[in-house]
Amino acid sequence: MPKVTYVYDDGSEHTVEVAVATSLMRAALRNQVRGIVGECGGAATCGTCHVYLDHSTEEFGPPSGDEDEMLEWTAAPRAENSRLSCQLVPTEEGAHLVVRVPAEQV
C-alpha cells in the first residue's frame, strides 16, 4: 500500500497507509490526521483540504484549472506546492508521499 506522511504545523508527523485509489483527504479523515477538514467531501468545492505536497514526488499531474483557482483562496497562504488533498489519489503501490498540513483550513 502507498504510505503518506502528514507533517503538522508544529513539525510532528503522522504516517498512515492508504489504499490505492483513496484520496489523501479521505485517508486523513479516516486515520485521525489533524487539520484536514474536507467539508465538501472531495468535490473540490470547499478548499478545506489544502496541503503542501513534498516536491520529491512526481506521482500526480499538475492541478486542474478549477483546483488551481480554488487554491488561490485557501485559508492558509498558497505556495507553489499547494494542492487540494481530495484531488491527490495515489496510484502506485509502493509510493511514499509527504505532505505538510497548514495551520488553518477554514
Place this chain on the structure above:
Amino acid sequence: MPRPEMHGVVVIGAGHAGVEAAASLRAGGYSGPVTVVGAERHLPYQRPPLSKEMLADGGDPGALALRSEAFFADRGIVLRHGPAVDVDRARQQVHIAGDRPLDYDHLVLATGAAPRRIELPGRSLRGVAELRTLDDALALRASLVGAGRMVVLGGGFIGMEVASAARKRGVDVSVVELADRLLGRAVSPPVSAAVAAHHRADGVGLCFGEHATELVGDAGHVTGVRTGSGRVLPADLVVLGIGATAEDGLARRAGLATDGGVLVDRWLTTSDPRIIAIGDCAVVCDPATGTRRRLESIQNATDHGRYAAARILGEERPYCALPWFWSNQGALRLQLVGIAGDSAELVVRGDAARFSVFCMRDGRLTAVESVNDPGTHMAARRLLERATPGEAELVAVDYDVRALARRVLARETAVA
C-alpha cells in the same frame, strides 16, 4: 460556581451535525461523558455523495464514513444504537427503545430531516424510491442497474443530482416539476436556466408546470407517472425528490416549541435551556427581525455542531455563520454563498458556460451563486465572511470580486 458536570452530554442523531458536536466537545476539552445516539446501523457517514458518486460510479459505502471507529473510541465518544424514543425533560433523561435511559446535563437534538411525505395513489408500488440514507442509496443504485426509464418528481438538488447519475448509467430520465424552473426555491433564474440547459444537453426531459397525480403500476411494480395534464410518462423507476421536512417528532413529544422544525434562539437553544437543537432539524429565529430559517446544508450542520460544543463549553456570543452550499450534477458545479432573498437585484458576470450571479439587497451584496466558476466563488466567500460590499465598491472594480477580496484580505494582513 458552575454545577459540576455529572451526566455529560447526550446527542440524539449521528449525522453531520451530531458527530461534529461530539467531536468538537472533545477537541474543546470537554471531559464529561459524551454519548451519540444514532438510529442507523452504519458508522456515521457523509450524505452528499449518496446522490452523486455513490450512484454514478458505484462508490464504496465504506469510504463514506465521517470518522473511523477508532476516532470515537479514542475520544471516549460512545455511539449508542437508537432510536431515541422519548426525552423526559423533568428527569433529564433520554429513553432508547429496549435499553436503559441515559441521563444528561446537556442534550443536543440533531435528528436531521426526512423526505417529505406525499399522498399519491400508487406510492407503495415497487420501483418508487426516495433518497435520504445510505440504505436508500444502495437500494436506488441496485434499481438503476436494470432501469430503462426513470421519472424524477421534483426538480430540486437531489432530484437533479440523481437525474445526472442515472443519465451516466444510460437510463432515460424525465423530471416533473410543478414550477416553471429548476431549483426554484434555492437559486436565481439565471442559474436555473443554466442548470436546465445542462440537463437538456445531457438528454434529460424536463416537464415544467406539471405535477404527478398518480403512480400507475402493473403487478405491484410502477410502470408510469400520470400528470395533471392527463398524460402518462412511462417509468420503471420513480424517484421522489420533493424536499424534506424536519425530524421534530421527538421534540414535539417532549413539549418543546416547534414550527416546521425545532425552534431555537440565536444561541441555538430550544425552549428548554438544557436542550440545543442543530442542523437540518433546527429553525433558527432572529428575535430582532423575527426571521425564521431552517437550512439543509453540510456547512450549516457542521457550523451548528461546532457552535453547540462551544456553547456548552461557555460561549456567550450568539451563533453567526455565512450559509454555504454546493451541488454537483454531472460536469455542472454549483456553489452558493449567502442568502439572496426574494427582492434581490441580480448582476450576472461571465458567459453561459461559467458565470456568477451577484445578488444585491438594499445596495449591498448578500449572496453569490456560481456555475462552474470556483475561483470567483471562493473569493466571494472570503469577502462575504468579512464584509458585505456596497454596489459602488463592486462597480468600481467592475464586479471583479477577486480583486476586491484580495484588497480586503491584504488590509487584514496589514492590520495583523
